[in-house]
Amino acid sequence: MAFNVKALPKKNYIMPGNAACPGCPENIGLKFVSMALGEKATLVVPAGCTSVIQGLWPRQGTSMPVLNIVFAAAASAASGLSRALRIRGKDDIVVVWAGDGGTADIGLQALSGAAERGEDFIYICVDNEAYMNTGIQRSSLTPHGAWTTTTHRGNPGRKKPLPQIVAAHRVPYVATASIGYPWDFISKLKKAASIKGFKYIHLHAPCPVGWRFDPGLTVKIAQLAVETGAWILYEYENGKLRLNPPSNKLVDPSKRKPLEEYIKLQGRFRHLTDKDLEELKKEIEENWREITAILRAQGDL
Template structure:
């Protein structure tokens, strides 16, 4: 599917150099089109959009409290549908506002069958407030609140969402815009609750050069640490570059070693991360094969 030329995210953002959130949002809005409302809780995007009336957003935006994005979107969607309008309602939230602070509202909206698309762009920490640890921070990663490296595994948000049986669920990555665009377009064509989890490699937080954002995303996918897939009415399909990674992957060390946040990760922790990748790949393959 060709990506349209029209832009809904203008060039006036106040994002960091190499910001993945801006890149992701650019393709999300291209897929969604003009008849769209964004609901954005406290996160990097609520800052990078700029200050009204010189905002970089070319579509309506509701900035809301950290915990309330999915609840606001739920009411908004009901109001639009009551008026017979098909306006796309999209929550666009970071991992802190999704995996931690906003998970209760997200769970409620999914359980109620809200007709909306919730997108979590995951930079694996509270990046907007100084890179503190979140439930999305992976094992071994240094943050300002885990200076010696996090000692816990990342929370499995996708399993939590899958337990709600949304009509459509997918993962994506800033490094693969066509895959991202296609999934957003498909999600918005389906009535009911939809969820997308998008990896957003963050240069200042992950401590890599700003020109390496795309490369970092590709390394995550090629190592199997981030698997691209979609689940439609419970049926899982592996998509894009992850089809190859399911069969042959680069070592996770190739991904971890080029990020400053992992400079204190131990050999045992690296081995544990590698084992987690292999276990996840095996589990997803069983689901694809229909044997789990």
């Protein structure tokens, strides 16, 4: 898909001088949401870093309307908001902007309920792989072996396959995206906005504070995660799976960059032994095997 960066809207929806840390991926992601949806977006934000980024009265850090809501109720609040807007004849797009803890742990039942009812809104899970706002505690989306303040010797569990869990609800649109690939994310948001029903986008967002890397490398690490195959860009449209570039060229493991390039830049993986690294590689290989199995069953590979 052709992507013209100069044709993107020039209006600022994310205000300079907000409360985000330097190099914050959530700010970058919110910026792309505003570029894709503009005036039409209404944010529903459960507790998380974005509640802080909005800033304190009398100034607001983002110029999109925001409904702040408790962790467990993001999807249910968005359901009500979206229904009320439709009854009033408005076509505004309700966007839930939730962190990985607010989606995979605390907000999962509301998310599942809204998906099952087929509510009309976009749910974006900003996956920075731990509870960053409260001080880097492990969440169920933390990858294997990663250091957090509650897993000093590395996370013993493994990452919950959340996009597949939502896709199993048979919703019209499920996609994964990365802040390193704005053209992919923006086109997915525009596609999601044009579909009626429950849409889910899982956004990979490397956090410099929690992952222990230099804030200037946020975008580079997000791109490396995709190039090494640790994060896969794909979309389920009406149940049909499709890999998106650049992940569609990485089905063959020899085309991927070595995983070490991605791991070595992050302080949270500093303690990893060779055995842990093998475990992590095995997990990534399993993810790819699942994806390719579905593609083969569809006859696309």
